[in-house]
Amino acid sequence: MDKDRKEGIRGMANPGRYGIERVAYWLMRITGLGLLFYFIGHIYETSSLLDGKAAWNSMLELTQTTEGHIFLTLVIGMCVFHTGNGIRLMIAQSGFGLGKPRRPDYPYTPSSLNMKNKLCIYVTIGLAALAMMYGLGVMYDV
Amino acid sequence: MTKGGLLPKGFERPTVLASPSDSGVQEKYEEVKSSSKTIVLRISKFNPEKDQRTTFLEFTVPYQRWTTVLDAILEVKNNYDHSIGVRYSCRQATCGSCGMIINGKPKLACFTKISELDSDVVTVEPMNNFPVIRDLAVGFERMISTHKRIKPYIIREDSEISSGTKEFLQTPEDVEKYIQFASCIKCGLCNSACPTMATDSTFIGPQGLAQAYRYIADNRDQGKDERLKIIDERHGIWGCHFAGSCSQVCPKGVDPAMGIQMLRGYLLGYRK
Numbered sequence: 006m007d008k009d010r011k012e013g014i015r016g017m018a019n020p021g022r023y024g025i026e027r028v029a030y031w032l033m034r035i036t037g038l039g040l041l042f043y044f045i046g047h048i049y050e051t052s053s054l055l056d057g058k059a060a061w062n063s064m065l066e067l068t069q070t071t072e073g074h075i076f077l078t079l080v081i082g083m084c085v086f087h088t089g090n091g092i093r094l095m096i097a098q099s100g101f102g103l104g105k106p107r108r109p110d111y112p113y114t115p116s117s118l119n120m121k122n123k124l125c126i127y128v129t130i131g132l133a134a135l136a137m138m139y140g141l142g143v144m145y146d147v
Numbered sequence: 148m149t150k151g152g153l154l155p156k157g158f159e160r161p162t163v164l165a166s167p168s169d170s171g172v173q174e175k176y177e178e179v180k181s182s183s184k185t186i187v188l189r190i191s192k193f194n195p196e197k198d199q200r201t202t203f204l205e206f207t208v209p210y211q212r213w214t215t216v217l218d219a220i221l222e223v224k225n226n227y228d229h230s231i232g233v234r235y236s237c238r239q240a241t242c243g244s245c246g247m248i249i250n251g252k253p254k255l256a257c258f259t260k261i262s263e264l265d266s267d268v269v270t271v272e273p274m275n276n277f278p279v280i281r282d283l284a285v286g287f288e289r290m291i292s293t294h295k296r297i298k299p300y301i302i303r304e305d306s307e308i309s310s311g312t313k314e315f316l317q318t319p320e321d322v323e324k325y326i327q328f329a330s331c332i333k334c335g336l337c338n339s340a341c342p343t344m345a346t347d348s349t350f351i352g353p354q355g356l357a358q359a360y361r362y363i364a365d366n367r368d369q370g371k372d373e374r375l376k377i378i379d380e381r382h383g384i385w386g387c388h389f390a391g392s393c394s395q396v397c398p399k400g401v402d403p404a405m406g407i408q409m410l411r412g413y414l415l416g417y418r419k
């Protein structure tokens with residue numbers, strides 16, 4: 006362990022050191038996994054339809070609790086961030102919006118970590134927060 | 148810095164810099180010397196042949212505005228503990244040997260001033276994702292062998308050194324396309340910061356991938372298909388998630404993350 010100095014999952018769970026792009030990377034993983042769990046749960050939930058109306062309604066009631074509301078709010082946030090950042094990544098990972106290679110000059114600001122990408126990340130986080138607030142508003146009838 | 152601390156034997160600076168008649172210079176020297184502040188330097192100690200766990204040694208080291216982390220480590224090595232294992236050579240961000248984790252982030256020790264760290268405690272550890280040789284020195288075998296794997300040289304049938312041929316001409320625009328990637332000094336800081344490298348020990352890594360782009364983008368080179376074939380695998384180009392940390396820490400402005408996404412452009416068919 007000490008010999009190989011492999012950072013392992015610890016490196017992933019510590020996103021604050023390398024700027025907003027690393028935070029976005031971390032959020033993308035967390036939200037991807039979160040959505041995967043939600044997706045599996047969602048299939049289980051909707052499959053209760055096969056057991057008739059009463060089973061379906063009792064399942065729906067689970068989401069009408071405070072915990073249920075918090076959970077759904079998180080799902081909304083995860084959906085919006087994962088989709089928004091996913092679109093940014095698909096564009097950037099195809100080689101677009103990264104700036105052009107040029108002769109490096111001190112202090113060497115990397116052009117792939119440009120304002121366009123940073124703004125996209127901030128806006129996506131902002132949109133996720135707005136969507137969560139809107140969802141809370143609907144669920145709590147304000 | 149304390150007297151003679153950083154200079155080899157025989158090269159010590161005289162304590163009195165100027166003749167008594169030049170009192171202005173003498174005063175300035177005394178002023179600089181007495182105004183020198185100190186930090187606590189914490190140095191990671193670990194010898195894989197003997198130790199089970201890493202321990203930290205602490206030293207109080209004086210520093211000036213221009214003192215680098217490497218200067219401070221060598222001050223300790225020269226005056227307090229000769230056993231500290233550290234690798235360095237050029238002291239000017241050119242050889243790529245002094246990469247280490249400084250206060251949690253991968254940096255070149257010779258290119259990082261104590262004053263810019265803004266901290267009373269400076270902790271130095273060996274780079275992550277590299278095997279430790281001893282203390283601050285890590286092994287580069289794997290990085291160098293992946294670097295070689297991507298064929299880091301111009302590939303083409305003819306040659307500019309065989310008789311009757313001329314050198315291959317390039318316009319400034321042609322050079323601009325790859326010169327940034329050619330600045331790589333193989334310091335390994337990017338591999339140390341990379342989150343994929345942290346969990347996948349067979350990943351080619353930002354250093355090697357950026358070099359694949361360096362040669363592919365060079366219009367004298369004809370090895371594009373060969374290299375793309377080598378990197379087109381799960382532990383190659385597809386291991387990158389564009390977390391950008393490689394570019395964040397690169398001390399030479401290589402921007403490996405850009406090179407890697409450009410390479411994907413080729414593989415996805417968006418670039419020719």
Ligand code: HEM
Nearest residue numbers: 033034037038040041044087088091092094095387388389
């Ligand atoms: C329109 C909707 C979506 C878009 C645009 C999208 C896009 C992406 C992209 C581009 C990645 C790769 C990220 C990277 O390179 O690191 C990714 C990863 C992932 N996505 Fe999605 N995704 C969407 C919806 C979903 C849904 C509904 C689920 C769950 C069922 C999901 C689960 C995951 C998981 C588990 C990962 C792997 C996480 C990682 O490697 O960081 N995604 N997604």
Ligand code: SF4
Nearest residue numbers: 331332334335337397
């Ligand atoms: S790309 Fe930059 S950080 Fe990586 S090895 Fe080369 S010079 Fe060092």
Ligand code: FES
Nearest residue numbers: 237238243245257
């Ligand atoms: S000593 Fe050469 S890069 Fe620092």
